[in-house]
Amino acid sequence: MTESNDFVQIRHAxxxxxxxxxxxxxxxxxxxxxxxxxxxPSGSGKSTLLRxxxxxxxxxxxxxxxxxxxVNKKLPHRQYEKHINEMRQQIGMVxxxxxxxxxxxxxxxxxxxxxxLKGLTAEEADALAEEQLDKVGMLERIDYYPxxxxxGQKQRVAIARALAMKPKLMLFDEATSALDPELxxxxxxxxxxxxxxxxxxxxxxxxxxxxxxxxxxxxxxxxGVVVEEGPPEQVFGNPQKDRTRAFLRKELDETE
Amino acid sequence: xGLDFTVIPKYLDVVLLGCLWTIAITVAAALVSxxxxxxxAVVALYAPAVIRLPFxxxxxxxxxxxxxxxxxLIYFGLVQIGIDLPAFVAxxxxxxxxxxxxxxxxxxxxxxxxxxxxxxxxxTLGLSRTQALRKVVVPQxxxxxxxxxxxNMIALLKDSALVSVIGVSELTLSAQxxxxxxxxxxxxYLLAAAFYYVINLGMEWVQRRIxxxxxxxx
Numbered sequence: 365m366t367e368s369n370d371f372v373q374i375r376h377a378x379x380x381x382x383x384x385x386x387x388x389x390x391x392x393x394x395x396x397x398x399x400x401x402x403x404x405p406s407g408s409g410k411s412t413l414l415r416x417x418x419x420x421x422x423x424x425x426x427x428x429x430x431x432x433x434x435v436n437k438k439l440p441h442r443q444y445e446k447h448i449n450e451m452r453q454q455i456g457m458v459x460x461x462x463x464x465x466x467x468x469x470x471x472x473x474x475x476x477x478x479x480x481l482k483g484l485t486a487e488e489a490d491a492l493a494e495e496q497l498d499k500v501g502m503l504e505r506i507d508y509y510p511x512x513x514x515x516g517q518k519q520r521v522a523i524a525r526a527l528a529m530k531p532k533l534m535l536f537d538e539a540t541s542a543l544d545p546e547l548x549x550x551x552x553x554x555x556x557x558x559x560x561x562x563x564x565x566x567x568x569x570x571x572x573x574x575x576x577x578x579x580x581x582x583x584x585x586x587x588g589v590v591v592e593e594g595p596p597e598q599v600f601g602n603p604q605k606d607r608t609r610a611f612l613r614k615e616l617d618e619t620e
Numbered sequence: 621x622g623l624d625f626t627v628i629p630k631y632l633d634v635v636l637l638g639c640l641w642t643i644a645i646t647v648a649a650a651l652v653s654x655x656x657x658x659x660x661a662v663v664a665l666y667a668p669a670v671i672r673l674p675f676x677x678x679x680x681x682x683x684x685x686x687x688x689x690x691x692x693l694i695y696f697g698l699v700q701i702g703i704d705l706p707a708f709v710a711x712x713x714x715x716x717x718x719x720x721x722x723x724x725x726x727x728x729x730x731x732x733x734x735x736x737x738x739x740x741x742x743x744t745l746g747l748s749r750t751q752a753l754r755k756v757v758v759p760q761x762x763x764x765x766x767x768x769x770x771x772n773m774i775a776l777l778k779d780s781a782l783v784s785v786i787g788v789s790e791l792t793l794s795a796q797x798x799x800x801x802x803x804x805x806x807x808x809y810l811l812a813a814a815f816y817y818v819i820n821l822g823m824e825w826v827q828r829r830i831x832x833x834x835x836x837x838x
Contacts, residue, residue, distance in 0.1 A: 420740060445748060453746035463741035467759050467837040476755060477745035509836050522741075529745055 371396040371431055371564060372417070372533060378425035379412055386412050387423070388588040397562035401575035401596070404585035405611060410568045413585070414535050417566065418455040419448050430454065431532055453481060456526030460538040462518040464510040470497060470521045471506045474528045481529075496524040500554045516547030520554055527558075534558065536567040540574075552578075572615055576600050584608045625807055631798035635808065638794025639815050645711050645790060646777045646819070652716025653776065654769065657723025658758060664728055666753070682721045688782050690714050695786040711783035719776045726768050730761035763834045770827035774820060781816075791815055 372394035379387040386409045394400050402410040415421040417428055419436050428435040435451045437444065465473050474496050475489035484492065497503045500520040510518055519539060526534060536555065540548045552574050558565065559578050569575055575582055575596060582599040584592045584607075592599060592608045603609045628635075663675045682690065695710035705713070734757050742752035762769075784793035795812035799805045 418744060420744065449743075449746045449748055452744055455744070457741075457744040459737060459741065461737055463735070463737035465738065465741070465756055465760075467763060467834075477742075477747060480751060480755065481746050511836055511838065525745070 369393050369395045370429070371398075372566070373429040374413070374417070374426065375429070376426040377413060377416055377423050377428070379409075379416065379421065379423050386588050387416070389426070390585075390588075390590055392583070392590070394564060394566065396564055398581065399559050399563075399565045399567065399579045400581045400583060401579040402566065402568045402583045402585060403570070403572065403575060403611075404583075404591075407587075408585040409588040410583075410585045411537055414537050414566060414568050417533075417535055418452050418457060420457075449481075453477075453529050454532045456523075456529060456531035456534040458519070458522055458526055458534070458536045458539045460541050462510075462515070462522045462542075464518050464522055464525070466510050469507045469509055470502060470513070470524075473510070473521055473525045477525075478528050492528055493524075496528045497521065499527070499557070500524045501550070514547060515543045516550045519543065519551045523551075523554055523558075532564065534563055534565045536565065536569070538568055538570065541570055570615070572600060572612070584611065586611065623806060624804065627802045627804050627807060628811060631802065631808070634798050635791070635794050635811055635815065638789060638791040638812075639819070641708075641789055641794075642777070642780055642791040642816075643819060645708065645715065645783060645788060646773075646780050646823075648712045649715035649719065649776055649780065650773050652712060653719035653723050653772070656716060656720030657727050657769075658762065660720055660724035661727035661731060661761075662753065662758065664724060665731060666749075679721045679724070682718050687714065687718050687779055688785065690718060691782060691786055707783070707787045710786060711780070711788050715776055715780060715783065718779075719772055722772050723765075723769055726765040726772075727758075727761055730764045731757060733764065734760050760838070763838050766827070766831055766834065770823070770831075773827075774823055777819060777823060778816065 370393050372392075374390060374392040377387050377390040379385070390413060392400075402413065404410045412421050416423045417435065419428070423436060430451065431454075433451065435448070437447055439447055465476070468476060471490070471493040474493040475484070478484045478492055479489050493506060494503060497506050500523050502517060502520050502524060505513060505517060510521070513521065539555070540551050543551065548571070552571075555565070555567070556578055567575070567579065579596055581593060582596045583590050584599060584603075584605075586607050592603060592605045599608065600612065603612060660675060660679065663672055667675070691711065691714040694714045695705065695707060698705060738756050738760065739752050742756040743749070747755065780790060781792040784790055784796070787793070789797075791812050795808040798808045802808070
């Protein structure tokens, strides 16, 4: 293993709600620039795992590391808040339902956090908004409110908003699941572009085609464990486990 | 002796001045009630018990007792402990705090109704909870309750007549003064009513403008 293989490390992640175990001792290493897809049936714990990486859902056990720093460090409350806010600045996240701020224009959505947390001046912030929105092909809608945008456009602005913090890692939580089929492509295209720029990404997705074409590795999760993982050709082309085969067969049926 | 509206012009300036005072006290108290309402709502939902409970007691007093009594307490009562407020200031504080409590109830409900994903998205960018509340959650909550807050502000305008009893020369008191000089209560009370109605229309116009402006950003 190369030394950069531990850019993102999840060590023995465990999460339970009462007696219900959602994540059962999951470990995962992601190298810098690597793109990992997490697939699996709903309720398999894949979103919970993703949300544990930036501590949106706290783990009950285990550790998450990013670039040599533990994200979910044990600290007194006040210090931990400061620490996690700094860590989250380095971890971009994109949600299924976009979660754009409806009372802000695309520009304001992108610049709010950098202005607030990095002390950007108005000019710097505007330049940043233009750069990031241009990257996702939304420059001509820079002063539109979310209510004036389509789902695909909203999601592209949401990606620009996350990128504006210059994150080291991007998390995508079913970024295209809420979109009309004809709008999925434009968002996938932006994600592909990020892949070409070697952004480290962890992508929870239902889209097997996209996972196969963009990702370096695929994890199949079921009932809180990683059932199978490997390069997409292997997981999709020659799955080793029955559960993986059953899941893929079902997914294929649904898309037909 | 029937109605005689010819008495009005001579005292019109008095009544118009009263109008200006009514507008001034309504606008000032509305601002206090708006920002006070936001503060009370955030305290009620997020402050630790040591801060929250005294505020709860304060709200209980302001919701559970007559506004008239509150105005007496602020204007006449506070003097005894050395706080001698001008009548206008006492009126603004009394009206403002009274309606702040009502606005707070609205804003609290609206804050709780803001989609959880909004807080999550803000926190994901690295904002603290307080920053997320200030920039993301509260502005959305306030936008959602602008119409009912507007209704409260119209109630505030009407209740501003109560500050006449602590001697603020607003519209109602000005009408009474004109009546004292002319013995023409019907004419001047009708005139005052007409002016309240006009101010009311103005407020509704402002409210509609605000609503239209924020419609796109919701």
